[in-house]
Amino acid sequence: xxxxxxxxxxxxxxxxxxxxxxxxxxxxxxxxxxxxxxxxxxxxxxxxxxxxxxxxxxxxxxxxxxxxxxxxxxxxxxxxxxxxxxxxxxxxxxxxxxxxxxxxxxxxxxxxxxxxxxxxxxxxxxxxxxxxxxxxxxxxxxxxxxxxxxxxxxxxxxxxxxxxxxxxxxxxxxxxxxxxxxxxxxxxxxxxxxxxxxxxxxxxxxxxxxxxxxxxxxxxxxxxxxxxxxxxxxxxxxxxxxxxxxxxxxxxxxxxxxxxxxxxxxxxxxxxxxxxxxxxxxxxxxxxxxxxxxxxxxxxxxxxxxxxxxxxxxxxxxxxxxxxxxxxxxxxx
Amino acid sequence: xxxxxxxxxxxxxxxxxxxxxxxxxxxxxxxxxxxxxxxxxxxxxxxxxxxxxxxxxxxxxxxxxxxxxxxxxxxxxxxxxxxxxxxxxxxxxxxxxxxxxxxxxxxxxxxxxxxxxxxxxxxxxxxxxxxxxxxxxxxxxxxxxxxxxxxxxxxxxxxxxxxxxxxxxxxxxxxxxxxxxxxxxxxxxxxxxxxxxxxxxxxxxxxxxxxxxxxxxxxxxxxxxxxxxxxxxxxxxxxxxxxxxxxxxxxxxxxxxxxxxxxxxxxxxxxxxxxxxxxxxxxxxxxxxxxxxxxxxxxxxxxxxxxxxxxxxxxxxxxxxxxxxxx
Ligand SMILES: Nc1ncnc2c1ncn2[C@@H]1O[C@H](COP(=O)(O)OP(=O)(O)OP(=O)(O)O)[C@@H](O)[C@H]1O
Ligand SMILES: Nc1ncnc2c1ncn2[C@@H]1O[C@H](COP(=O)(O)OP(=O)(O)OP(=O)(O)O)[C@@H](O)[C@H]1O
Ligand code: SF4
Ligand code: SF4
Ligand SMILES: [Mg+2]
Ligand SMILES: [Mg+2]
Numbered sequence: 001x002x003x004x005x006x007x008x009x010x011x012x013x014x015x016x017x018x019x020x021x022x023x024x025x026x027x028x029x030x031x032x033x034x035x036x037x038x039x040x041x042x043x044x045x046x047x048x049x050x051x052x053x054x055x056x057x058x059x060x061x062x063x064x065x066x067x068x069x070x071x072x073x074x075x076x077x078x079x080x081x082x083x084x085x086x087x088x089x090x091x092x093x094x095x096x097x098x099x100x101x102x103x104x105x106x107x108x109x110x111x112x113x114x115x116x117x118x119x120x121x122x123x124x125x126x127x128x129x130x131x132x133x134x135x136x137x138x139x140x141x142x143x144x145x146x147x148x149x150x151x152x153x154x155x156x157x158x159x160x161x162x163x164x165x166x167x168x169x170x171x172x173x174x175x176x177x178x179x180x181x182x183x184x185x186x187x188x189x190x191x192x193x194x195x196x197x198x199x200x201x202x203x204x205x206x207x208x209x210x211x212x213x214x215x216x217x218x219x220x221x222x223x224x225x226x227x228x229x230x231x232x233x234x235x236x237x238x239x240x241x242x243x244x245x246x247x248x249x250x251x252x253x254x255x256x257x258x259x260x261x262x263x264x265x266x267x268x269x270x271x272x273x274x275x276x277x278x279x280x281x282x283x284x285x286x287x288x289x290x291x292x293x294x295x296x297x298x299x300x301x302x303x304x305x306x307x308x309x310x311x312x313x314x315x316x317x318x319x320x321x322x323x324x325x326x327x328x329x330x331x332x333x
Numbered sequence: 334x335x336x337x338x339x340x341x342x343x344x345x346x347x348x349x350x351x352x353x354x355x356x357x358x359x360x361x362x363x364x365x366x367x368x369x370x371x372x373x374x375x376x377x378x379x380x381x382x383x384x385x386x387x388x389x390x391x392x393x394x395x396x397x398x399x400x401x402x403x404x405x406x407x408x409x410x411x412x413x414x415x416x417x418x419x420x421x422x423x424x425x426x427x428x429x430x431x432x433x434x435x436x437x438x439x440x441x442x443x444x445x446x447x448x449x450x451x452x453x454x455x456x457x458x459x460x461x462x463x464x465x466x467x468x469x470x471x472x473x474x475x476x477x478x479x480x481x482x483x484x485x486x487x488x489x490x491x492x493x494x495x496x497x498x499x500x501x502x503x504x505x506x507x508x509x510x511x512x513x514x515x516x517x518x519x520x521x522x523x524x525x526x527x528x529x530x531x532x533x534x535x536x537x538x539x540x541x542x543x544x545x546x547x548x549x550x551x552x553x554x555x556x557x558x559x560x561x562x563x564x565x566x567x568x569x570x571x572x573x574x575x576x577x578x579x580x581x582x583x584x585x586x587x588x589x590x591x592x593x594x595x596x597x598x599x600x601x602x603x604x605x606x607x608x609x610x611x612x613x614x615x616x617x618x619x620x621x622x623x624x625x626x627x628x629x630x631x632x633x634x635x636x637x638x639x640x641x642x643x644x645x646x647x648x649x650x651x652x653x654x655x656x657x658x659x660x
Contacts, residue, residue, distance in 0.1 A: 198549050199607040202605065206606060269552075
């Protein structure tokens with residue numbers, strides 16, 4: 001099967017400018033020298049997700065995972081680069097066209113409570129958008145909602161209830177049912193299980209696996225839980241400070257990580273199989289994306305850093321079939 | 334180490350909340366011991382009573398909650414009977430607690446040195462200069478670079494992980510015998526979590542400090558703890574050496590929890606699920622509180638099960654039909 005990229009990002013950047021507030025402007029007026037800060041949340045990222053594929057996106061807090069997810073879901077406009085959906089450039093679409101594309105890509109958020117309207121019944125939370133967008137007739141809505149609830153393992157009788165009447169795992173299922181109701185091809189799941197209790201996490205992880213089989217869904221699965229990512233993904237993409245540093249099929253990445261950051265990150269993962277282990281932490285703090293280190297962003301924390309690493313940015317390139325890494329060490333081989 | 338008095342021996346602890354809707358039996362007959370230099374993991378799902386157990390140990394349960402029964406033997410002294418003066422002199426000095434949110438320990442408007450020096454001198458008559466040296470040493474111990482400059486900073490000038498390390502350093506100032514850590518790394522990144530786990534593990538090994546690590550993450554406890562207690566609905570349902578409990582769980586709840594953690598060896602296979610929901614403490618099922626969710630439940634489970642040691646010594650379970658076939 002020749003897999004088509006469902007979504008493809010070419011050199012996508014997203015910058016946020018933190019403008020000066022009034023107090024800071026006054027300081028400047030009085031002779032201060034405060035400047036606007038620019039956060040390079042996503043810095044020239046190339047990424048593709050094939051139809052039917054599950055890609056895990058991993059990295060430390062603040063490295064730009066959510067921002068990248070929002071760009072892909074069409075919630076953020078890009079600051080540079082282009083986004084292709086099913087081969088079509090969707091970067092500067094008209095609002096109507098963007099809406100169509102937006103329905104095909106749905107996002108599921110970390111906190112199921114804050115993303116569900118507390119004053120709406122489950123029936124309307126799930127059924128409203130499909131009716132508005134003409135996916136089902138208003139008369140068919142109830143049956144449709146029942147189908148969606150069954151699909152995520154909830155009793156259709158629940159549809160008359162409000163979100164607060166559910167457990168965390170059930171609410172996350174409602175969020176998933178709502179996303180599925182507009183018949184998306186692609187789901188961006190941003191820390192979709194992080195807030196759930198262990199025993200409930202398993203329910204939702206299994207649901208994601210089942211839905212993938214049944215509906216041939218494509219996922220971008222954002223998480224900082226490497227155990228969960230390993231369990232669900234076909235391929236894993238590692239980000240560090242706005243850039244992709246490694247991308248590889250899951251098994252290869254976990255068995256033989258290439259990039260020094262990936263190696264260090266994997267060594268940190270707490271695993272239930274490991275007893276009385278010695279924790280050997282990565283040195284140093286997570287640097288700021290406002291003022292990232294020069295060259296390879298990882299060089300101040302990297303045990304293999306050389307002079308070149310501080311001067312020159314390593315390019316993400318194929319180091320073995322289907323394996324990409326951005327590290328100067330690969331040049332020596 | 335036979336015969337040595339344990340750092341902590343909790344016996345039949347009950348802490349209830351007397352609310353308008355009824356009595357919530359948040360901690361309902363909990364017993365466990367922590368030996369010198371030992372790390373004990375306390376795990377269980379949300380609402381199972383982990384934090385309330387921790388707060389009970391240091392006398393910080395607020396009304397409408399109250400320790401209603403049981404002994405808290407800290408190096409032989411029963412803290413359940415101690416008055417507030419005694420508790421205050423122990424808290425921070427011999428027993429310290431670290432919270433999920435480091436700002437529960439740190440004061441946002443005071444410089445780190447001010448807070449730490451104050452914390453040292455609250456319990457010891459030493460000069461400000463000596464207290465500063467002690468504070469500085471504690472920061473070094475938790476791996477904070479350039480401690481002299483860092484002492485002059487305010488909490489908001491630190492990253493989350495650094496703030497948590499300062500909170501831990503503050504807990505270490507008096508070299509306490511026991512630290513109770515309530516999910517201190519849950520909000521942190523894996524890499525920062527790794528740094529903190531590394532530091533606390535080293536401290537226990539090197540100084541003989543004892544540690545209770547409260548978490549819902551079995552994977553963290555697996556690497557860190559010597560022994561583990563699994564809580565469900567206010568009771569410890571299983572406890573023992575970490576390898577005994579995780580390799581041969583006896584209680585169906587423990588077994589379910591372990592099955593629900595994604596593991597390297599079972600990539601892509603469906604995870605075991607524990608059906609149903611955590612019960613409300615105001616309306617607990619009769620007998621074994623786990624029975625509505627338990628795949629092994631039978632008629633005998635409607636009577637409260639006793640604690641038994643059916644497999645190995647020092648591996649205890651509260652279940653009439655434990656998983657003996659796997660062990
Ligand atoms: N709307 C915004 N305005 C300004 N800065 C932003 C905005 N959204 C994100 N950022 C900044 O962009 C960077 C990347 O943030 P992002 O939320 O994408 O990180 P993340 O990888 O999802 O982190 P986490 O694991 O903590 O969720 C951060 O430095 C963040 O502060
Ligand atoms: N002030 C209070 N009033 C009434 N009930 C309370 C109070 N504080 C705690 N409880 C109850 O005690 C039980 C145990 O709570 P506790 O905070 O110990 O749970 P936990 O195991 O730490 O959970 P989590 O993992 O969510 O932190 C809960 O059911 C909670 O509702
Ligand atoms: S490029 Fe240099 S600093 Fe960056 S990861 Fe490779 S060796 Fe380390
Ligand atoms: S006592 Fe019965 S219901 Fe409770 S855990 Fe054991 S088998 Fe299950
Ligand atoms: Mg995020
Ligand atoms: Mg708690």
